[in-house]
Amino acid sequence: MIQALLTIDDIPSNNTRAIVDYLNEAGIQAVMFAVGKKAEKNPDPVVYAIQHGMIVGNHGYSHPHFSELPLAEGIREIDRCEAVLDRAYGLAGVKRVYRPFRFPYGDKGGENRNALQSCLREKGFSKVNDTQIPYAWWRENGLDRDIDTLWTFDFAEYNIRPDSGFTMEDVWKRVRNPSPENGAALYAPEGRHILLLHAHDETDELVPGYYRLLLNDLLKNGVQFVKPDFV
Numbered sequence: 001m002i003q004a005l006l007t008i009d010d011i012p013s014n015n016t017r018a019i020v021d022y023l024n025e026a027g028i029q030a031v032m033f034a035v036g037k038k039a040e041k042n043p044d045p046v047v048y049a050i051q052h053g054m055i056v057g058n059h060g061y062s063h064p065h066f067s068e069l070p071l072a073e074g075i076r077e078i079d080r081c082e083a084v085l086d087r088a089y090g091l092a093g094v095k096r097v098y099r100p101f102r103f104p105y106g107d108k109g110g111e112n113r114n115a116l117q118s119c120l121r122e123k124g125f126s127k128v129n130d131t132q133i134p135y136a137w138w139r140e141n142g143l144d145r146d147i148d149t150l151w152t153f154d155f156a157e158y159n160i161r162p163d164s165g166f167t168m169e170d171v172w173k174r175v176r177n178p179s180p181e182n183g184a185a186l187y188a189p190e191g192r193h194i195l196l197l198h199a200h201d202e203t204d205e206l207v208p209g210y211y212r213l214l215l216n217d218l219l220k221n222g223v224q225f226v227k228p229d230f231v
């Protein structure tokens, strides 16, 4: 059996509500990571996601590369986004139980990596329960000890752009690739994944309902979506 936790980055977007509606139809509960600055300006889709069963986590205030920031600024990015999310949970009328965090670009902060992990730990961020992840590289890279939420499989659909030369065909190749250079093969038997998808209107314009096309393929192939579980 292949099991997967779905994570969706960069909410809010215009397509956030449609994604949440699709996920509820499909019976999938996801962790959605919000960009603080965007959520501050446009809280409604974030509130909608919270009220419709999704867990919303922190993706930094301005979606920075953390390795390019002094430590104090990195911490400020985390705190400012956290304040926006506390407000969104308040508006939603939902008690905030979990506080997952994802570094934009998976950039864990370079030389500030350890300090940022300590900071996330001290601030009470929630670590995804990753004890079922079977890949040796996950442990070899210390990802089993980190508090932030990385991923084991990246659809990379955000690369689809009018001039990028990267198309949905390339995404399907990644989905079916039995031996990817990075991460784990999606459809290898007995896999256990943290999936990375994005809520991007630019992608929806070029491939309408891209999230539905991709996730329906996973469901058809017997992937079982697990509820977010934290330690």
Ligand SMILES: [Zn+2]
Residues within 6 Å of the ligand: 009, 010, 059, 063, 104, 105
């Ligand atoms: Zn992002």
